[in-house]
Amino acid sequence: MDSITWGVAAPAVGAAFLASLVEVVEAFTIVLAVGTLRGWRPAVLGTLAALGVLGLLVVALGPMLDRVPLHLLQVVIGVLLLLFGMGWLRKAILRSAGVIPLHDEEAAYAAEAESLATTARSKSQSLDWIAGLAAFKAVMLEGLEVVFIVIAVGAGRGLLWPAAVGALAACVAVLAIGTVVHRPLSRVPENTLKFGVGVMLSAFGVFWTGEGLGVEWPGQDIALLVLAGLFLATGVATATMLRRPSLEISR
């Protein structure tokens, strides 16, 4: 079996950790709202059910990846990464420039609490059932993104396990901090994280798509850092340019 060096695995572990951190913080906010308002039983049951479904998805779909030719897998995952990563980066640039508002975990928490209260008033279903379903949905939706990110940054080079370890570390970190502070993690620099993750996913996207099309990048994996640097520089420059009011005038 080929041994995986830290230098090769580090970008995949880092990208999976940071991307998962953002998603897990968002899921944690909803689960915390459910647990605080309706008790921890439905919150934990909903979370475990969602993790179970996600686990089944990974177990069912994971072996299929081995049957896809490597170049085709790299192109498909590369293109998906470009769509996903550049979408994130575009939004992070717009948030950084003040064009669209920052994501607010306190507001998300309040919105979920209000939604639970409204649903409870309008439906005759068990409140625990509604609360458990809210936790299930939040973990399921954010978890799907985590699963995609782990597969996307890991599958092209046999780095699924290191990427999964990165994602798992993010879950443990958010749970540990969340258990201590016991409130929405609103002080996480979410847009900075999303900016960084958008940069890394876009760099992975260009790298995999290129490799799938037969490109041999100079320096091999080191090229990832160059690609990420170029996306970062372009993103920062664009956000700086969009902050200037003259853009409106020069339209």
Add this chain to the structure above:
Amino acid sequence: MSLLRDIAHELLGMFLADFRLTVAILALVLLVAGLIFSLGVQPLIGGSVLLAGCLVILVEAAVRETRRRHRPQSDG
């Protein structure tokens, strides 16, 4: 059903948040594939076109969205 709809919406939203961005990326990848496999351009040049194209598409998408949001209502 609402749950399945939300999951489908989330999955689509992951990749199709901005329709023009999506179309531009797909068109760029097709262009680069055409350059390499049909015109016999060196793969590394194709990779450079892919990288440069992605950076241009990213800047254009951010500038376009900024202008759209700053456009006065009476324009439309």
